Amino acid sequence: MKKILSLSLICLLFFSCSDNGFKNNNPYIPNYNFTVTFDTNYPAYSNLQYAGSSPVYYAGPEVGPKGIYIFNTGTGYNAFDAACPNQSSSTCTNRLIPDGTYLKCSCGNEKYFLYTGQSDLQYPLKQYRAEKIGSVIRVYN
Template structure:
């Protein structure tokens, strides 16, 4: 029984580290410091109270951030810069439902996972939710 629990714990650690490491070692997007507090009581961020309603927030990261509620108390946050293009060549990605689309190559990325059609996934940030505030940071 101990071997089974060890295997489950080892597998969870292995899979939880692999994607995040790849997205945060993107050669196209620099490591900007992010510390955003988004109050869902404000009309601008009210959509974050409901799953699958992404919100674009300018003036953070390389080209802004895209934040989305994925489930009860869980959120994702990604940089809006195209992850497979030079930073200066594209505008911020646009939101299309639960996808973000790059203006340069029209590649689409899933806002639940950050994964898309190209080599690098979207650059991901950490998110905490407390009370009515969504905190995005790295």
């Protein structure tokens, strides 16, 4: 009886583990391992201090060829890859562009909501982890 109870407890713990719902798989966008920081006290990133303001675009060699967007949702920060998530880079060479509270794919005019990264298409925006530590926002994968 103790073995069954122990096995049940182990199975319960194993299946209750969570990845916080963070899914980052997209066949069109490779996984890049990176960490970048943004100090919101700097003028280039001060927009991130205000909820719902325009997203900040960053293009550095560590984040991939299209760059990333960072957005203040009011309850946290979203960071998304700037590549169109439903088209290969060979068919869409342009990056996403801001359009109000959306990012729009310039190749097909698909829109993705900045608060969730979702659209009506198969793949949402490729999201990266973002955390705020004081005035610094750390984005990483």
